[in-house]
Amino acid sequence: MRVLIRGGKPPHVPVSPEASLARWGWGIFGSNVGNALYLESVYRALHTPDTDMTVDSLYVELSKDPAAMASAINGSFDVYVIPLANAFRRDFLPSLDRLTAVIRLLTIPVVITGVGGQSDVGGDMSDPEVDGSVARFVSAVLDRSRSLGVRGEQTAAYLNRLGFGSDVVDVIGCPSMFDHDGTHRVERTKERIDENSPIAFNVAINIDPAAGFDRVIRHHVDAYPNLVYVPQEHHELAMLLWGTDASTTRPDMPLDRTHPFYRQDRIRFFLDPTTWKSFMKEQDFAFGSRIHGNVAALAAGTPAVLLCHDARTQELADYHRIPYRVYEGGVADAAELYETASFDELNAFMPEAFARYTAFLDRNGLAHIHQSGRAHPAYEAALAAAPFPAAVRSYAAETTEFERELLRKLAWLRQGEKNDAARWVGGYMPEWKPV
Template identity: 45%
Template sequence: MARLLIRSGKDPFTPVVAESTLTQDVFNSNSGNYLFQHSVWKALAIDGAELVSNSTLSERTSPEPGDADRINETFDHVVIPLANAFRPEFAPRLDRLSELLEGVTVPVTVVGIGAQAAHGQGVESLSEIDDSVRRFVAQVLDRSASIGVRGEFTSSYLQRLGFPADSIDVIGCPSLFLHGPDHRVERRVASIDTDSPLALNLTPEVPGVGAFATAQAERHPNLTYIGQDANDLRLLLWGVPFPHVDDLAVPVHLHHPLYQQDRMRLFLDTWPWYDFLATQDFAYGTRFHGNVAALLAGTPAMLLAHDSRTSELADYHRMPVRSMPELSADVKAEELFDAADLDGFNAALPEGFARFTAFLERNGLEHRWQDGRSGAEFDARLAAATFPPPVHPLVAADGSEIASRLQWLRDGMVLDITRHAQAYEHPYPHPPWRGAGSRHARILATTEDKLAAQRRQIEELTARIDTLERTTLVSLVRKVVRRVRRWFAR
């Protein structure tokens, strides 16, 4: 059977504690990445196939000599699930992936990639990354039948760069196909009120988000804010505020009421996330995958779209959506719930699923929904897995959160992260990860530099000693010979 190398932070079964997730950036800066990565994983994990996570290492540093050869020798196919990768911030990673792919000869399939522009801007606003995108897509299409993109906005962008329309398949985000073509979302309650259990997701940088978040928290005492990115996790774990958000009304610091009232959570795996959202009556907010997680849990959700990336996906999947580039305290959750069109979403899902699976088959990827294929091994492995609980704020009443942090510090997070008992082990370390840009990476790099300098000093001193020993021995022999000669000359 096929052996696949999958771009993902980790596989869907391996539990990784919160501290390791943050320190080693296992979820690649946002837990929402797991939704599409693990949905693709589930689709391709047919019985007998072997899937291996690359831990997203291939894009963090430039490839080393032999990396591509190792892939060619070890794997039959490289599968790269991606999200909003066509954006300036991601361009360096895209370039490193392109550099690696230049030496890869096995098939390479990109699933669900998207372009991101600010609200109201067109594809021309992405001109600064044109060269990086053109290089990457050309490498992919040399090794696959087509590239799978999120929507028409991304398709039009690639066509503007000169790629033919018949090499671009619009497939949406694969996260929504986790449960196959028959998944449906229905209202569990006819309406919501002040006391309803609600799940809120936010992008802290969106204008007006502070007033919006504060108003929602005050109106709905049973509302829980679900964080997703590394800054959220750092805040929950260590109380460190977001470094770039100054509005104190945004839940990005430990003094915010949502933090102090223990009404914030971050899930380290998708499966517990779905379980929690299944207990809520409604989810809403600006995070695309935060709302997808609710829909996958069977819970109604409303996306508040603030850029081209989220609008493109919502339009494709006919998700309940409201365009809202700026948030307001006047937004009422009850009105959003009533306006959520689940009929459109339910009707679109089987059609989108058919296009998604056709794309996989076009690119030679077998999947669990094909006749004669089964994903029973995946299902059994998932059923046997255990996952960490959601991360709470430090103020959790029973003190367990603080105790967990203290235990981590006691075990030596900073000084011995590479050998920590709960450190995440990369299954396919290529190239070896050193946590580029982190404080731990600088500590390790400094230590290695010092050790290298010490080794050089030892080698130099050893050479000098050898020279002195040889010189001293020769001098001693000459002295003895002179004395012997003088004795015989008497």
Template identity: 40%
Template sequence: MVNETYDHFVIPLANAFRPAFRGSLRRLTKLVRRLDIPVTVIGVGSQHKLGDNSATDEGLESDVSAFMSAVLDRSASVGVRGEYTAKFLKQLGYGEEHVNVIGCPSVFMNGQPEPLEKSVGHLSPESPIAMTVSPYVGRLNAIVKSHSLRYSKLMYIPQNQSDLNMMVWGEDRSKPKSPWNPTHTQHPLYVQDRMRFPLDPRTWTEYLSSFEFLFGSRIHGTIAGILAGVPSLLLVHDTRTLELAEYHEIPYVMLTDLRKDIDARDLFERTDYSAYNARQPEVLARYTAFLEKNGIDHIFKKGNDPTEFDRQLSGADLPPMVSTLFASDPEGRFAILNRIKDLHSEQERIGERIEAIEQKLTVAEAQRPRRQPLPRSMKALGRRIMRHQ
């Protein structure tokens, strides 16, 4: 179907070269090998611990090599996120003739990045600031605690599916080792409705545009802040985020270098976007050159309109940022009310389906010969109905 329907198969990836993604990488490799059309991979990255860029997992080595080989048979080069991934691939035999470092295209979501400057000279305890957290990084718990207490207008922006379940249904993401890990409904940020979950990049950046500062460990949470025009600082804990920060000149500090009592005011002071602003024209030129090298048209090419898609998207009715179940504003409370209505309607629909199945079973039972046993499938269906009741 892909061969017959499409002209080009483009695969945007993130940190796909990691053990947990091996199954998906193998499936992608099988698909690519069956394609007769050009294939282009944009922004793939590897994931390693800081200080370790070796290809020590032989199974992963094999899977990555198979994927690279399949793609390069159908493309001019592979676009990777940063220098750490390029070095990793070079160990596997893929050099500069196979690989182009292009960073992450999300930086260009709004077109050529505008210069980013601070809107205020310093932060106060009443400053509106946003925070992103990788909940599996325990070192962040102390930072979450101190800033939750110190900054009354701080908002936490979670990004995982399990976080969304917590926001919408009150399902604790996990039993945290620390009560200050923001993954449960007893966390002060949840109870005080100081969490917001984004469902779309546009509403995400629109929401962040009113903040004065953003900091945290999520790379795309940081990029969302940049796209919103908010000075944002990345707390780096692995090569996956470090290589993007280095390539795009996004301000960052190593998490291991921070004191546990670090204050956002100090982070704000060291956030300087002069290198980032100067870097972006070169980064955009590299990205568009990679696209053209691989035969992909783009909105930055002379004669193309880079704003057409944005104009169409501006008319879309997108859902707002998701509040917690402790929503204090009318919009959040109406969202919760609609969730309850949807649950009630779904329960009624399930009841109607069960009733219709029961009627069919009754008719089937009445029509079958007395000595003929009820089919196994009907028995199983009956058991499922009883479980629903």
């Protein structure tokens, strides 16, 4: 079985931070490193001894020649697997439409392993500017698969309103929750956390200022000196590598080199799920507004709580029974979140959620390691031996005037995302590039 899978790079292939950022100008991980978590999970699940896995390096959705792309895929692969997140949204429409154009010309099966919509908490995912593209995409996929895997009940209801019934829409959650089998559990190993506890914090940098997350950050900077911020977006990686500040007027958000998290060396950017989850195993607790920032902790067995601010994160938390709080302002203190969180429902539902996910893979004819009960030994060995780069950190705590001048020069030399993307020497060379 020859499988083409959507993603930036194979999970067991290490790529330097600089080359990771330079790829496409917005990162080998597709602008948000959270994408790497569910790619790794699906890649591992489908990588049986009889399967040849190839990552598409995001070429398919960037193609301007769908006929040539489809021809290259049809002649080389037996199935195209597409892990997606909240792809039913306005700013992803160009990529979604290009995917649709290619899929319509494919003669092989196409399987979507988790996709979702986007809206405010409690809102309707319907959007006149999005609905038509979504309907065309789903129709094209269902012509080549038995069902579509979606992230939660809200997305399923949205597709039902577009005319796609429950007979062809399977709610499977996010594959990144199934990196283990159905016996995985999350337990609180500490009775409580205090000001000295190691804590991981995450936040979406484009979150509405009115949400009040600035106050959460301001409080935790001083109250928890061992709290570390774990960013996910390529703009934040650029800040750490090149001193390029994000454009913002929000001084309490960790978006420039003056922020205490940066000056105190309390930022860790992880490029690979392996190093990310290893770090999370060392934390007592994780919390914040990013669903995959918290899923990375849960997958490592570390308690985590989502501060929910939109429907895309809420539906995943609802489905998997991830503890969350709809954030409506205030401090949301870490110790209080930890004390009141219960993981009983998440643990109790895990076997059923895992069974639903593997049933979806079976329904769509995908061989997977859970059928045999063992992982591919060669892949697991390669993953364990891979020399992944360490987490990217701030250049220096409390930088001197000389260091600030050096960072300014580095930012000038980089000359922005377009020039960064053009630097191929020492960069990542995809294993598959269509003609």
